[in-house]
Amino acid sequence: MLKNHLQELQQHDTPLYVYDLDLLRRTLRKAQAESEKYGYQVHYALKANANAPVLAEVKAHNFGADCVSGNEVRRAIENGFSPDHVVFAGVGKSDAEINYALDMDIFCFNCESSHELAVLHELAAAKGKTARIALRINPNVNANTHKYITTGLEENKFGINAWELPDVLAQLKELDSLQLTGIHFHIGSQITDLSSFRNLCTRVNEFQDWFQQHNVELEHINVGGGLGVDYYHPDQQPIPDFEAYFALFHQFLEVRPGQQVHFELGRSLVAQCGTLLSRVLYIKHGKTTSFAILDAGMTELIRPALYQSYHKIENLSSELPEEKYDVVGPICESSDCFGKAVLLPETNRGDLIAIRTAGAYGEVMTSQYNLRDKAQVVYLNK
Ligand code: LLP
Secondary structure, eight states: OGGGGHHHHHTSOSSEEEEEHHHHHHHHHHHHHHHHTTTOEEEEEGGGOOOHHHHHHHHHTTOEEEESSHHHHHHHHHTTOOGGGEEEOOTTOOHHHHHHHHHHTOSEEEEOOHHHHHHHHHHHHHTTOOEEEEEEEEOOOOOOSOGGGBOSSTTSSOSEEGGGHHHHHHHHHHOTTEEEEEEEOOOBSSBOOTHHHHHHHHHHHHHHHHHHHTTOOOSEEEOOOOBOOOSSOTTTSOSOOHHHHHHHHHHHOOOOTTOEEEEOOOHHHHSTTEEEEEEEEEEEEOSSOEEEEESOOTTTOOHHHHHOOOOOEEESSOOSOEEEEEEEOSSSSTTOEEEEEEEEEOOOTTOEEEEOSOTTTTGGGOOOGGGOOOOEEEEEOO
8 A cells, every 4th residue: 555655755754654544544434334224333442543643534433532641642633523512531630631631521530549539529529520330340351461461460559459359439429529420441451362352242241241230330331442453464354343342342242231341452453554765774784683774763763672562564666686684773772673583675875664553552652862853744535
């Protein structure tokens, strides 16, 4: 696909984030159609990518917004998301962030500790408001993904543990500025083994029974996000299997009459539509390997350095016979490496290199380390 736009792309400076809005729209359309089959509601996790043109497409497909900071709540609302479709999670919401979200009357605070409940109650009471909350529960379900993006185990900092729930319910009886409306779960990200979600459903059903036994009615169940994408074959199945994903929840999640089911998808909606484009600055022949040194580095895409994650690398400019390269960036860190022993057509200075599947947790995680300039951005198929 990118090769069809080569002439246009060559006009741009690099590093450059390229977003294919056509693929984004097709992805959103599929997710929307599959979730609507069951009346499910999806809140898009802004943390994956919060660029205005991306948000405009997301909003146009009727998704709400899942936010983890006051600035994300603000970004969502400024980009047209209605506050009653905004949820706000996070283990460390500051008073200023909470106050702002209270002023905006957002749909729900996903609360992660008993201490947070006490503070939220106090801040809401001071404003004479009632905050709608969901308890984020740590279900102790293994997501079978990288340990840095596993969130649903008891060793993780996220959520309220099962054994704390009786105390939390008792506490909530006293906190009359909080209205318990739902329960929330999120076990991790880049989950490709759907059986993890099946295990989550089993746990959610158990928690639902527990709340019912305690005469607590829940208006909504939020099962979080986490559906993974294929980083190895971005062109084979660019749109994740939303059909199987939502069907699994339909099959295994027990929903009470009148209850809404919410999802918080990030990566699966936006990862494949983004590419980091870079130019080769230098080729360096070492003793055992050759280095292709790019003008993009871990400052533009930190995922390989932080999670040892794989991103497919392509040379868009060369069709020469293949050779092996360590593809590295210009940053003064040995971890600034996009891939080792990558087979690429013979690569030369000035070649355009595409680092694929960078639409989620790419641009949002950039840093100005080494006082780097921010990468440029271009949108295809506007
Ligand atoms: N809901 C909650 C409460 C979350 O913490 C997350 C992601 C999501 C939803 C969206 O998950 P998704 O559908 O995107 O998997 N920077 C890491 C990913 C961190 C994910 C954090 N939480 C990466 O580059 O792999």
